[in-house]
Amino acid sequence: MRNDEPLAITVTSAIHTGDITALRRLLADNAGLATARITDDRGCGRTLLHVLTDWPAGFPDGARTAAALIEAGADVNARFEGPPGLNTHRETPLHWAASCNDVAVLDALLDAGADIDADGAVIGGGPALWDARVFAQWDAAHRLVERGATVTLNDAAALGLSDQVERLLPGGDVHDAFWNACHGGQRECAELLIDRGANLNALPDWEQLTPLDAALRNGFEDLAGWLRSRGGKSAAELGPAQMNRSGMTDDVASQVIKAEQERIRCLLDVDRDTYDRLHAPEYRLCNPTGAVWTKTDYLDLLTTGRVAYRELELIGDVDAIVGTDLVVLRYRCFIELTVHGADIPRHEAWHTDVYTNDGGTWRCVWSQATGIMDLPPAAP
Template sequence: MEFMYEDDTLAVSVVTAIQAGDIPSLRRLLVESPWLATARIIGRDDSNEGEGCRTSRTLLHVVTDWPGHFPNGSATVGMLVEFGAEVNARFTGPHTETPLHWASSCDDIEVLDALLDAGADIEAPGAVIAGGTPLDDAVAFGQWRAAHRLVERGAQMALWHAAALGQMAAIEACFTGSALSERYPWGASRSSPPDKITVAFWCACHGGQQRAAEYLLNRGAELNWISVWDGLTPLDAAQRSLAADMVHWLRSQGARSAGELA
């Protein structure tokens, strides 16, 4: 495996071509140096950390890097895969996200579809959100178009995903014997997880999904639970998501902010 520093001339050239959507220049660079398709880019500050401690990313991670939506994104993915890029390659460092995780975190539907069409694992673990799937990242970061597309493409939902996305059929099925995934959201301990109905209610508020929130509140969700991952109540989550109608409804039910509960 080849490594190159992010400020190397060749690294700068290929990253610039990708971010500009310059397909002819990208093809020329790949023809001249085919190893680029599987190379890893490391930061200059990582140079003294040892091989096992370096953070590194691939060119497919460059395509999907924040804020995403670079020109000709799907064509860039296709060209890199044509030259041998590994579609499920992982970021190395404090987390192990695949390019699909990154595309999902950027709400980049064009690139998300291109990665899936090229064989990306829709259930790959490694998210920055509790090591979970691309859907976990999309829901946690409020990237709703990506989250809905992942579900359309077959991603497995837990109750909290369904609540955040307003997927009422899936939510109702969970209460009539059809099991959804039991994965818990970002950072919840599996040894002593919070009540899954309350968590799903919080996620419905995070997603601005009032109908789902009403359904879950009527089934025992805790109205003023303070989340274990960011210290917000359902009201706080709805306010952060600018869900004005939901904020009004929550207030009518007696919801309070974390600051008011302190």
Template sequence: MDFTECYEDTVSSAAAAARSGCRRQLRRLIDRGCSVDSRDNRGWNPLHEAAAAGSKECVQEILSAVSARSSRCRRDYVNSLTHEGESPCFLAARRGHVAVVRLLLKANADVNQMTNDLSCPLYAAVDGGHTEVVKLLVRKGAEVDGIHTASCWTCLHQAAYKGHGDILRFLVTVCNLEAHDDHRITPLFVSAQYGQRECLQLLVDAGANVNAQAADLATPLLIASQEGHQDCVDLLLERGADPNMACSDDWPQLPIHAAAQFGRISILRRLIEVTDRRCDGGEGMVSPLYVAISSEQSSSAELLLKEGYSADAQDCRLALGFPSPLSLAFYRTATQPCRDSVKLLLAAGAALKAEEWTYALATDRTDLLELILDYRWIRGPEAFHKDIPAGRHGGKTVLQLQELRELVCVALSQVNFASCWLPVLLNKGLDPYLLLHPHMLEKADSDVLNFLLQFVNWSTLPPPLKIILEQREAEGTWEPLTHFASVPSLFHLCRLKVRDALGADQLMTTDAVQQLPVPSPLHVFLQFRDIQKPSYTRPPPSPVINRVERHRSAHQHRHVL
């Protein structure tokens, strides 16, 4: 720290002359008896000032003034330290004053004198990029592999970090290439981390290990991928870096995961070419798709899906806590707006299992459910036994039978929210008969029951279901609509027949009703849009994330379809 601007009077006249490089003035002051031993508030004497200023003449003048002293006293003076532990040699080396450094070394300056912060003349010269000073100090016996920072960096680490190619070209011939800091990071790792391509090339050519792992198992290839240094990634791969080396103890993280996590698209594309595809679906592995979704890198997710990575990947409950990429995407959407990944996975045909449906149904919000149904076509169960192709329908992926089963099963377990999800599902073509389950009739609110029953022929319900309704009416937990006591009207029976003929999915989600030879005012009636939606009155007992956790531990599969 330089206090001279605040305390100019603390600098002696001799020191001021040395700082300005005025040899004649300095000589006159010494001849008049001015001491060269006086120090300022920083602990600097005139020799420190002359060395820092790079004034070889003033250094010579000062050394001549102390020449009459004993050799020991002169050596002590040459190696005198400031309050920061800086010697004249250190100050000259830090500023690249090679002639002054040479003169001080000749006067027995300690080439390895350490400062308070563990630096030394060689490390200071490397940091400043002073190639000639570095070479001089090494020739004079400077310790090349010493530790000079709190993080245990060597001069080679610092040269790689700063990108001083000329210095590093010299140091690789004298330094330990595999020297590591307190995190077991080597100079090659440092050059890859900070994108110093020239230094990386020099270290690789000198024989440094391209697969050297840090204490956390990270490799140079992983760190270069993470930081987005394309040229370093290309060089490492060309020179034998292993893209399939596990880089974490927690789960087998690879460089491709780092590129996906930080959205390094060009690097990700390069790593896709060389990474073993076992990471996509292999047991014990983690698909990079998980990482892309977790970090909200939709561009990474899009590229991975385009290149053939599975939208379903593997079950990663043990490693990450999620059974599928879609479950992770739904989790992110439940905690913050993050829909791009959801849309990508749904468009790619990601399977919808019980946990995924729980995110959509165990809530009073319907936006996620509606988003799912923008990409999924609900077929009636009868379609699975007819010659109707699966695949896509009207630009949407058709729900498979197992997905439909899981949907109905989860819906029956989330009856508390039926007033929210029921209108959405029925308007998207779900067959209401799939929900005529004892559990639904026992637990649903009165408004929900009335809404559901208006989509069916309530007079032909199976006897066990009628008994449940009679019991609820007697208990006062269900107040049926007045017309439920009568036989359904011919109008209602006709629209049930029309829906049965067309299929609920066709009737509710296509323009099929517009093609019927009936007056247009009847279209609303035929599509059941005259039925008033139930109102949601019961507050959610807990956030949707908590309900998903409960679903994982206590989900009860009900027999449906």
């Protein structure tokens, strides 16, 4: 069912306004509606429970709405479906309720048998608790723990569960745990992890923010003050020689090459969040045909499947020219993809990418791809 069809519009309105009477009537009059999917113009399919838990959620009478849908046959563990042929997340309604801090609906889903540890989170592919932690939805995170969710070291650190941090720390990553403690505003856990060797200014793999940056982003001013008193710095203050997760410095070229490798992965996986973070607003790609795509153009092509990479693999070393706030990368790669339904066979290409430093985060502003072709020898 397309999202612009009258029935899709009517049932979505009933769900979002908490009109239980109208919803029950629609479910009774339309066989199969409870298990139907509403599909948008990108081919993404949402169940009615996903409609209920989609951002920003918190709709009126959400728990009773969930109960009505479940009573009519809705699957509490149904998965989000992305555009055909693309590798997207597979989040359940519970993931979405956790991402939006909708505790009432979260409880209703769990009461109806939702799998609390189902994988598929948009960040990291984990359970709903990972979504709640990553998006700083603390009420939902604590409720999931109360309801029996499996807790990782990063979860425990972010939620201030010191006893579990102690239990889970052997064999865990102390630097990531410390970053999450600061992300969650948990000074006691942060102090414990500093004592266990966490680096005060370590940058995680997932974003170019220090523990101080994470605390400030989430409004934990007191914790930020304590971090500064211990020598904590922002990513911008660390400058070009930024700290990696083990506390050693990487040169600028290495930092940007890592960013480019992450950018390649996000193009293959169609990871929208990473794509947005690693591409500057003014980004342009000049492809081998000479066409120039903006950041928005390129993302639209990827998410709709009109451009779909099957392979994008670096070959050999990456050359780098490094300036004060600008880095140019050049490398060869293997590419195999589909463009507007046409299969482009595996071939080699040169890639040139320009990155600029935006407040401590390296973002790609320009890419040039050049196909490598066998040409006939020049005439004598």
